[in-house]
Amino acid sequence: MSLLDVRGLNKSYQTDAKVLKDIHFTAETGEFLSIIGPSGAGKSTLLRCLNRLVEADDGEVIFDGQDLRQLKKKQLREARTNIGMVFQHYNLVPRLTVIENVLHGRFGYKSTFQGVLARFSEEEKERAFYLLEKLGIEAHAYKRCDQLSGGQQQRVGICRALIQDPKLILCDEPIASLDPHSSKIIMDYLKSISEEMGITCIVNLHQVEVAQSYSDRIIGLNDGSIVFDGSNLQLDQIYLKRVYGMSTRELITV
Numbered sequence: 001m002s003l004l005d006v007r008g009l010n011k012s013y014q015t016d017a018k019v020l021k022d023i024h025f026t027a028e029t030g031e032f033l034s035i036i037g038p039s040g041a042g043k044s045t046l047l048r049c050l051n052r053l054v055e056a057d058d059g060e061v062i063f064d065g066q067d068l069r070q071l072k073k074k075q076l077r078e079a080r081t082n083i084g085m086v087f088q089h090y091n092l093v094p095r096l097t098v099i100e101n102v103l104h105g106r107f108g109y110k111s112t113f114q115g116v117l118a119r120f121s122e123e124e125k126e127r128a129f130y131l132l133e134k135l136g137i138e139a140h141a142y143k144r145c146d147q148l149s150g151g152q153q154q155r156v157g158i159c160r161a162l163i164q165d166p167k168l169i170l171c172d173e174p175i176a177s178l179d180p181h182s183s184k185i186i187m188d189y190l191k192s193i194s195e196e197m198g199i200t201c202i203v204n205l206h207q208v209e210v211a212q213s214y215s216d217r218i219i220g221l222n223d224g225s226i227v228f229d230g231s232n233l234q235l236d237q238i239y240l241k242r243v244y245g246m247s248t249r250e251l252i253t254v
């Protein structure tokens with residue numbers, strides 16, 4: 001059984017125009033899966049429909065054996081502890097320290113009361129430091145997040161996702177705001193998360209060449225439909241044209 005099995009997902013916002021059209025795909029444990037497509041293709045909407053930050057109109061999102069779309073609030077909260085999320089703009093609390101932001105990843109495991117008091121165990125704090133060390137930013141643990149570079153903030157975002165002990169991490173354009181050097185660091189970390197920790201990563205990307213060099217599998221979206229689902233080797237010029245409506249040579253010059 002696949003870790004994630006998405007069946008017949010449809011989504012429209014206020015208007016009748018469908019943003020996602022009959023989306024079917026699966027993701028396996030430890031798989032690194034990229035979603036590519038032109039601006040407005042529906043990549044962010046798809047990612048957010050998976051953890052129900054956005055509600056799909058119909059379809060199923062079978063994650064770890066249960067359909068997330070059928071879950072009530074409390075069950076959904078529990079299921080979401082297994083799904084981390086990494087955002088383009090990091091979504092950190094700027095005035096709080098790095099370590100506090102990382103520990104926020106444990107909120108899903110706390111009662112509201114514990115959450116308000118921000119009570120964390122020694123074990124949780126040790127784990128937070130361990131993750132910061134793994135991502136090479138332990139020296140910044142007590143700095144406010146807004147004193148860090150974009151690349152460092154994104155590493156905090158990854159630590160916050162990892163401290164959840166997730167089975168799946170959803171990354172919505174994690175390198176879109178970063179320079180090439182910081183982007184490579186982030187992509188290398190995400191790749192090692194899937195390879196070494198066995199955590200499935202689904203990553204929305206604008207850069208085709210990045211998707212090609214890191215992914216086990218690539219899904220191409222165009223106008224809300226999956227027009228490609230295969231390996232990097234299978235993603236040839238014909239499929240790229242189907243995804244973007246133009247060849248990569250043309251893409252480089254636009």
Ligand SMILES: Nc1ncnc2c1ncn2[C@@H]1O[C@H](COP(=O)(O)OP(=O)(O)OP(=O)(O)O)[C@@H](O)[C@H]1O
Nearest residue numbers: 013014019037038039040041042043044045046206
């Ligand atoms: N909250 C919303 N309300 C109404 N329409 C929305 C909303 N969010 C997205 N859309 C529309 O849905 C379509 C898909 O948007 P989405 O952000 O999912 O695409 P995307 O592929 O992630 O784009 P980009 O690469 O530019 O981030 C777009 O036409 C967008 O305008």
